[in-house]
Amino acid sequence: xxxxxxxxxxxxxxxxxxxxxxxxxxxxxxxxxxxxxxxxxxxxxxxxxxxxxxxxxxxxxxxxxxxxxxxxxxxxxxxxxxxxxxxxxxxxxxxxxxxxxxxxxxxxxxxxxxxxxxxxxxxxxxxxxxxxxxxxxxxxxxxxxxxxxxxxxxxxxxxxxxxxxxxxxxxxxxxxxxxxxxxxxxxxxxxxxxxxxxxxxxxxxxxxxxxxxxxxxxxxxxxxxxxxxxxxxxxxxxxxxxxxxxxxxxxxxxxxxxxxxxxxxxxxxxxxxxxxxxxxxxxxxxxxxxxxxxxxxxxxxxxxxxxxxxxxxxxxxxxxxxxxxxxxxxxxxxxxxxxxx
Amino acid sequence: xxxxxxxxxxxxxxxxxxxxxxxxxxxxxxxxxxxxxxxxxxxxxxxxxxxxxxxxxxxxxxxxxxxxxxxxxxxxxxxxxxxxxxxxxxxxxxxxxxxxxxxxxxxxxxxxxxxxxxxxxxxxxxxxxxxxxxxxxxxxxxxxxxxxxxxxxxxxxxxxxxxxxxxxxxxxxxxxxxxxxxxxxxxxxxxxxxxxxxxxxxxxxxxxxxxxxxxxxxxxxxxxxxxxxxxxxxxxxxxxxxxxxxxxxxxxxxxxxxxxxxxxxxxxxxxxxxxxxxxxxxxxxxxxxxxxxxxxxxxxxxxxxxxxxxxxxxxxxxxxxxxxxxxxxxxxxxxxxxxxx
Numbered sequence: 001x002x003x004x005x006x007x008x009x010x011x012x013x014x015x016x017x018x019x020x021x022x023x024x025x026x027x028x029x030x031x032x033x034x035x036x037x038x039x040x041x042x043x044x045x046x047x048x049x050x051x052x053x054x055x056x057x058x059x060x061x062x063x064x065x066x067x068x069x070x071x072x073x074x075x076x077x078x079x080x081x082x083x084x085x086x087x088x089x090x091x092x093x094x095x096x097x098x099x100x101x102x103x104x105x106x107x108x109x110x111x112x113x114x115x116x117x118x119x120x121x122x123x124x125x126x127x128x129x130x131x132x133x134x135x136x137x138x139x140x141x142x143x144x145x146x147x148x149x150x151x152x153x154x155x156x157x158x159x160x161x162x163x164x165x166x167x168x169x170x171x172x173x174x175x176x177x178x179x180x181x182x183x184x185x186x187x188x189x190x191x192x193x194x195x196x197x198x199x200x201x202x203x204x205x206x207x208x209x210x211x212x213x214x215x216x217x218x219x220x221x222x223x224x225x226x227x228x229x230x231x232x233x234x235x236x237x238x239x240x241x242x243x244x245x246x247x248x249x250x251x252x253x254x255x256x257x258x259x260x261x262x263x264x265x266x267x268x269x270x271x272x273x274x275x276x277x278x279x280x281x282x283x284x285x286x287x288x289x290x291x292x293x294x295x296x297x298x299x300x301x302x303x304x305x306x307x308x309x310x311x312x313x314x315x316x317x318x319x320x321x322x323x324x325x326x327x328x329x330x331x332x333x334x335x336x337x338x339x340x341x
Numbered sequence: 342x343x344x345x346x347x348x349x350x351x352x353x354x355x356x357x358x359x360x361x362x363x364x365x366x367x368x369x370x371x372x373x374x375x376x377x378x379x380x381x382x383x384x385x386x387x388x389x390x391x392x393x394x395x396x397x398x399x400x401x402x403x404x405x406x407x408x409x410x411x412x413x414x415x416x417x418x419x420x421x422x423x424x425x426x427x428x429x430x431x432x433x434x435x436x437x438x439x440x441x442x443x444x445x446x447x448x449x450x451x452x453x454x455x456x457x458x459x460x461x462x463x464x465x466x467x468x469x470x471x472x473x474x475x476x477x478x479x480x481x482x483x484x485x486x487x488x489x490x491x492x493x494x495x496x497x498x499x500x501x502x503x504x505x506x507x508x509x510x511x512x513x514x515x516x517x518x519x520x521x522x523x524x525x526x527x528x529x530x531x532x533x534x535x536x537x538x539x540x541x542x543x544x545x546x547x548x549x550x551x552x553x554x555x556x557x558x559x560x561x562x563x564x565x566x567x568x569x570x571x572x573x574x575x576x577x578x579x580x581x582x583x584x585x586x587x588x589x590x591x592x593x594x595x596x597x598x599x600x601x602x603x604x605x606x607x608x609x610x611x612x613x614x615x616x617x618x619x620x621x622x623x624x625x626x627x628x629x630x631x632x633x634x635x636x637x638x639x640x641x642x643x644x645x646x647x648x649x650x651x652x653x654x655x656x657x658x659x660x661x662x663x664x665x666x667x668x669x670x671x672x673x674x675x676x677x678x679x680x681x682x
Contacts, residue, residue, distance in 0.1 A: 067523070143518060175573060176569075177572040184569065185569050212573040212579070215581075216577070216580030216581050225573075227518070228517075228526050232574050233577040234553065236553035236575075237581035239558070239578065240577070244585045
């Protein structure tokens with residue numbers, strides 16, 4: 001796994017600690033640190049693990065404020081570009097970054113290219129709900145979508161959920177503001193009809209509209225939406241989970257009589273909040289020619305390890321070929337019957 | 342307060358119980374039940390409170406599956422229409438429904454009319470975050486918006502927060518997918534410029550883009566977005582809060598040693614979940630000529646009481662005139678400098 005050493009709010013410390021945790025915990029995994037050679041050497045030496053990782057030198061970093069596409073073109077030695085080159089050239093099976101989503105996506109598109117039939121890639125997030133995993137896409141790779149792009153997401157997400165979670169017929173839901181077909185803006189109404197057509201053609205199972213709360217567990221295994229709405233939804237869920245934790249912590253820290261003390265409940269809260277919050281925000285970039293995992297910018301070492309583990313699984317499960325086959329089938333169909341309205 | 346007896350998943354029982362609670366708890370409030378006369382009489386008699394409420398007879402109910410505008414026109418004796426007529430004719434100071442948002446909005450528009458300068462109304466939700474209240478609009482009254490409509494929401498939301506929470510200069514944020522001006526879809530980029538113009542003209546304080554998690558507490562007092570995104574965000578937050586509660590409950594019910602027991606923590610969880618979930622979903626319909634509060638369809642009696650209390654406060658605080666003045670100022674400005682791009 002090629003790991004972007006310099007991406008994320010707590011880089012490079014959280015990234016290196018996450019990498020070492022992954023090496024300790026995951027069987028038969030090796031990690032290539034992509035970043036400034038001296039920084040990487042020092043971080044490894046400081047931890048007494050000088051030989052733990054291979055280092056792929058890359059001197060440039062793309063910041064959160066930069067225009068991703070322009071920065072990726074301009075910075076030939078950017079960490080995300082070098083990581084993507086490793087995947088392209090067979091030096092790594094997958095790449096992981098917890099830095100700028102836009103920069104990672106731009107580097108993946110630029111270096112690895114799109115799968116056939118893909119207009120724009122999508123970020124697919126696995127949400128660990130009490131009712132089982134829900135795959136939400138797009139979580140923010142592409143801010144705008146038309147009905148044909150939502151159809152690509154539906155096919156890619158369906159293939160992803162089928163392989164990743166062993167679901168023979170993942171149920172795909174279209175995110176809207178009510179379950180009836182008539183609910184939603186014009187994009188959802190068009191997408192509803194396109195997805196109905198794909199279901200009739202046997203390309204996926206479409207269960208109709210779902211709503212925001214279904215991302216926390218509901219009738220759908222896969223929830224499809226545009227990247228703007230998906231990003232707002234995920235961040236809102238993260239905020240709400242943190243809010244519940246804060247409110248509960250405040251309640252528990254109140255000098256209430258009884259056996260509930262901060263020491264006993266707070267660790268539970270932290271664990272649950274972590275599961276719903278940042279842990280839920282690592283995502284697979286679907287639609288590019290390679291395994292790319294983008295983690296949350298605020299990733300802790302544990303979250304970096306989680307992103308690495310996800311990349312390893314996606315590679316070993318052969319998720320990419322399944323997604324490519326689904327998209328190729330859709331693409332073949334599209335050339336006969338235009339999906340775009 | 343004119344109360345729609347037949348709206349909501351648990352109507353009419355939860356509605357009548359909420360009304361009686363409101364009468365017991367709120368000083369100097371009277372409630373007019375709007376619904377079938379015999380149903381209302383029986384419910385009151387069953388509870389030994391035959392004289393507690395005035396009854397305004399209305400025989401028709403608009404269901405969740407009906408087209409709201411068509412149903413409101415066709416059903417002259419619908420509860421939401423009769424309630425809106427009471428407000429229009431001075432028989433009530435405010436109306437409350439926990440039924441279909443679309444039907445209540447259509448009835449309010451049809452009977453009460455729009456305030457000057459309003460293209461479409463918005464549903465404003467008060468989110469009780471640990472950092473203080475955040476007003477989110479539109480939470481789902483209107484599925485599509487252009488930059489000029491978002492500007493109306495910003496002005497109306499700003500006036501609302503100023504009066505309701507005594508904030509002299511409410512900070513308005515535009516919901517997007519990153520804090521930089523360049524983040525977001527074309528609608529947000531246009532709206533960013535329009536809101537910057539309104540701030541320069543002194544009509545409001547604009548702090549730029551905010552993100553989904555800021556709805557759970559952040560730099561903005563007022564968060565502005567289209568009704569589609571707002572609805573998805575709120576329902577997602579509700580789902581996440583419920584998910585945290587479920588996960589924690591599962592953890593706590595595990596046979597863990599120690600003093601944390603279900604009996605001590607579960608009531609706290611239920612209370613917090615209620616505060617973040619359905620309690621957060623009662624909203625004021627801004628932009629119509631009258632005080633209209635629309636509660637969550639799954640409202641409990643306690644949530645119905647909360648919606649009634651909100652309607653009473655909005656009336657007593659004179660929020661409506663403040664919103665009308667703000668919108669009139671925006672409208673006067675628009676006629677000189679076109680806000681629509």
